[in-house]
Amino acid sequence: MNSDNRHTSVKENEARLAGLYEEYYDRIAHYVYVRIGNRAEAEDIAGEVFLKALKSLKSYRDKGIPMQGWLFRIAHNLVVDYLxxxxxRKTVPIDSLALPDADDPVDQAERNMEMARVTEAMKQLTEEQREVINLRFFGGLTSKEAGxxxxxxxxxxxxxxRAAIEKLRGIMGAEC
Structure with missing residues (x-):
């Protein structure tokens, strides 16, 4: 590959990454937030995902792994490092898992209580099961992308x- 083609490829990847930032920043930040429970830290880590991606862009090769999967892999690794x-330190900052502000405080309180129940139930899953649920439902990835x-x-x-959902149903059903 000559220098002009390589330069064009890097520029194309930079443009793709900018588009992916617009498309995936919120999903990655939410995925990280669900994993670590601290919104400010999650936003910092999500930003770091894209900085790392930009620094590594020259070495990125599409080996059948789309950039979206690559970005979530970076996020996963940064979450593991953070945890x-x-x-x-023997401390993990935990914010409440509140959803975006609701108009009705009663609705917001009910959502917060339900999210707390789900969070407690998820603690009973294996680490791999939690990661699959987080990637699939909070990260919005397909099973192939999560894989x-x-x-x-x-x-x-x-x-x-399947096993995680079955276990969550059993746990959540038993709490009702």
């Missing part, structure tokens, strides 16, 4: 998701 640092992030097959992700 390791917090574990070493690329977790380095698992599409079928393995679907099976972990």
């Amino acid at each position: 390791r640092r917090m574990t070493k 690329e992030v977790l380095r698992k097959s599409d079928g393995a992700v679907r099976e972990m998701q």
Whole structure:
């Protein structure tokens, strides 16, 4: 590949990354927030995802992994690093898992209570099951994309998701 083609490819990837930032920043920030429970830290980490991606853009090769999966893989790795640092400190900051402001405070309170129940129930899942649920439902990835992030097959992700949902139904149903 000559220098002109390589330069064009980098420019095309930069343009793609800018578009992906617009499209995926909120999803990545939400995915990180669900994992770490601190909105400010989640936004910082989400920004770091795109900085790392920009720095690594020259070495990015589309090996069957779309940029979206690559970005979530970076987010996953940064979350793991963050949680390791917090574990070493023996403290993990936890915000309430409030959804965006509602017009009705009663609705907001009910959503907060339901989210707290789901959060508690998810603690009973394995780490892999929690990660699959987070990527699929909070990150909005397909099972194939989640598999690329977790380095698992599409079928393995679907099976972990099925088992996790079944377990959550049992836990949540028992609490009613």
